[in-house]
Amino acid sequence: MDFPKILTAHMDDPDVRTLEGYVRVGGYEALRMALQELSPEDVLQRVKDSGLRGRGGAGFPTGLKWSFVRQAKGDPKYVVVNADEGEPGTFKDRVIIDHKPHMLLEGTILAAYAMGAREAYIYLRWEYPAQYRILEQAIREAYEHGYLGERILGTAFSLDLYLFRGAGAYICGEETALLESLEGKRGEPRLKPPFPAQAGLYGKPTAVNNVETLASVPAIVKHGPEWYRSFGTEKSPGTKLFNVSGGVKNPGTWEIPLGSITLRELVFDLAGGPREGRTILGIIPGGLSTPILSEEEWDTPLDYESMAARGTFLGAGSVIVVDDAVPLPTLVRRAVEFYAVESCSKCTPCREGTAWLTRMFRKLEEVGGHGEDRQILDKIIRYMRGKTFCPLGDSAAMISQAFLEKYEDRLFVHVASPGSR
Amino acid sequence: MKQPTETVDMKAFEERVEAIRKTFPGGRTAILPSLLAAQETFGYVTPESLDVMERVLGIPRGILKEVGSFYHFIDFEFKGRHRVYVCTNLSCLLNGAQALVDALREELGVEEDQVTPDGALSFRTVECIGLCDRAPAALVDEEQLGPLTPEALIQRVRELRKDGQGT
Structure with missing residues (x-):
């Protein structure tokens, strides 16, 4: 290309x-x-x-x-x-x-x-x-x-x-x-x-x-x-830089006319696709704060509108490829922990919400989850979305929701009866 | 650690804060550059450097500390002559950041944010440092390193500790 x-x-x-x-x-x-x-x-x-x-x-x-x-x-x-x-x-x-x-x-x-x-x-x-x-x-x-x-x-x-x-x-x-x-x-x-x-x-x-x-x-x-x-699409004109990193063969930077290729083409054709012996589980399209896309969603063109139609964002064009090098519960816990660390603590839904999300995902990571955990997580997310002072807290809730909805099997994979560890 | 030159440093630091105040006149914009200058000169924001900033900027230390404590890379206590910041955010995590952290812990015999007994260094895990294409990455003082192996990082750390001997 x-x-x-x-x-x-x-x-x-x-x-x-x-x-x-x-x-x-x-x-x-x-x-x-x-x-x-x-x-x-x-x-x-x-x-x-x-x-x-x-x-x-x-x-x-x-x-x-x-x-x-x-x-x-x-x-x-x-x-x-x-x-x-x-x-x-x-x-x-x-x-x-x-x-x-x-x-x-x-x-x-x-x-x-x-x-x-x-x-x-x-x-x-x-x-x-x-x-x-x-x-x-x-x-x-x-x-x-x-x-x-x-x-x-x-x-x-x-x-x-x-x-x-x-x-x-x-x-x-x-x-x-x-x-x-x-x-x-x-x-x-x-x-x-x-x-x-x-x-x-x-x-x-x-x-x-x-x-x-x-x-x-x-x-x-x-x-x-x-x-x-003359480059890009009607609503997303021009070229943009895309960064690809994470679980991929050739991380790097590409300048691409907006909408001219899909997320899958960027990751697989330009960035070399999965690493030896690894499987790509999902792709975060625009930086950590943009909801992850699962395999059936990778054929989305790289422009603002197409990504929005998928319920995510083109964001800064920062593609993070998530493979199975790290257990998914660990990766998701680490992702939400970022927001807890970086919350400015000014508003309550963000300060408390990011801490609770981290705590809950740490539980899934360490001792596994049971049925009620999903409801608790959903409730935390509901109390955060649209209720924080700036997009930081909202992002934490939004990406958590995407991980939960798209990877429930993997996140609750080591379901154990409560207190079994 | 730098006793013989301390007064010289303080004088040079005062001149630097004076220059910062002139660059960013009118108000508090000079605070962050001055705090960073203190850290660069003395390794951390020392009580004596706060005295200087209070005097030159005309801003009470309570405010200087209130502002400075918000930011991850400003320290108000001694954190070693060198600092190692290991990124453990997603792209680095997926490329072996945990192995870097484990290796540091074993080599230094200290936990995160604790200074080694010889005062040489401390390490800390940090959020994304924008070196995702070079993951796993770390900042050693102001040096951007990546992709790193545990061996390469430990070697760099050993060099730093050797440099510090005799001071």
């Missing part, structure tokens, strides 16, 4: 990491053109017309988000890059930063230009130390060559970009928790509305965009929305 390379173009060339190398392959041409020939409205219109949807997981139309920020009353405005890639199974933003940090910077500068922001922040997770140094270096180069700072490329547009390091908290990938963290607080989510577009960083209009989203922008501005729409 031969796919167009937009995000991954020239990634095999290590020089592209430097500003010089990036410029040599056409980098910063979109920015130069935008600043010299296009108005901010033109840039915004191109992104809007491209149909680009947020690549962090939610899939919200990027151009629409930007137009909210642009129209919002309040000054200054901010662009915040969400590089707090913490969804288990996700490493696509790391790949972008590792190979083409300037593509991210160019997209960020274009976003700021389109929305009239003078300051931008990159919130990078602590767990990416090498990427911190890469971005530090890239930002320094961009300042030195006049792509950042006062009067960019000799125009009237100016932008300062700050690199900010997280300190370890999954919840800070949620945009309002990220903003809290950036304001020097505990990373607890805010009540929405108001949305960050109205009242974000320091209460000012703010666009929080994922790394991959912004990295997609230079090509859209340069080649135009029609060109971008």
